Amino acid sequence: MPKPSRGQLRIIGGHWRGRKLPIAEVEGLRPTPDRVRETLFNWxxxxxxxxxxxDLFAGTGALALEALSRGAAQVIAVEQNRRACDQLRRSAEQLGTDRLQVVCASVEEFLTSEIDTATGEPWQILFVDPPYQLGFPPPQWQPLSDHPKLASEALVYLESARQYQQIDLQLEYPQWQTMRCKVAGEVCYRLLQRLQA
Known part of the structure; x- marks a missing residue:
């Protein structure tokens, strides 16, 4: 059984570069590694x-907070674990930002209901880092891939276990093109772009 994550999260770039923030002690929480985050934000x-x-499956908030540090106008962090949500709110307070909206709900609830978000703007960038045991693509991909709030050329970062790196998502979802795909250790991560109809 995995031990709860302990320690701190370090923001690696942007306005808050080098800032360290506590991580909620929640079993199975795994922040996206620094090396992977560095590559993603270069992309x-x-x-x-x-x-x-x-940021779906926000967990530690590593991707949400990194995006804010690098100038995102608004980030909606969706996480169902109450303790992780509370820590995300505290982190936003510590950083003095009101640009992070934490939605404490499952990804399914968020995607299929009218949960109010502070912005009426289309979602331009999405971070999808689900528990690896959900498989690839995760079941939440279907309601996400055609969601009405997606921008016409939305970008999606999709993380999975390395074993799924050979799967071509575009065969089943032709409206999504893989722009980048990389492997680091046991992690496979992709950047996808929605194609205009």
């Missing part, structure tokens, strides 16, 4: 400023 370099982002 997003020209896109992140002033964007509206959604």
């Amino acid at each position: 997003l370099q020209g896109e992140i400023a002033d964007s509206v982002c959604v």
Whole structure:
């Protein structure tokens, strides 16, 4: 049985670069490794400023907080664990930002209901880092892939276990093109872009 995560999360770039924030002690929580985050935000370099982002399965908030540090206009962090949500809110307070909206709900609830979000703007960048045991793509991909709030050329970061790196998501979901795909250790991570109809 995995031990609860302990310690701190370090923001690696942008306005809050080097800031360390506590991580909620929740079993199975695994922040996206620094090396993977560095690559991801290099990929997003020209896109992140002033964007509206959604972090599904937010967990430690590593991706949400990194996006804010690098200039995202607004981030909606969706996480169902109450303790993790409380820590995300405390982290936003510590950083003095009101640009993080924490939604304490399951991803399914968030995607299929009218949960009020502070922004009416389309979602431009999404971070999807589900528990690996959900498989690939995770079951939540279907309601996400055609969601009405997605921007016409939305970008999605999708993380999975390494064993799924050979799966071509575009065969089943032709409206999504894989822009980048990389493996680091046991992690496979992709950047997908929604194709205009």
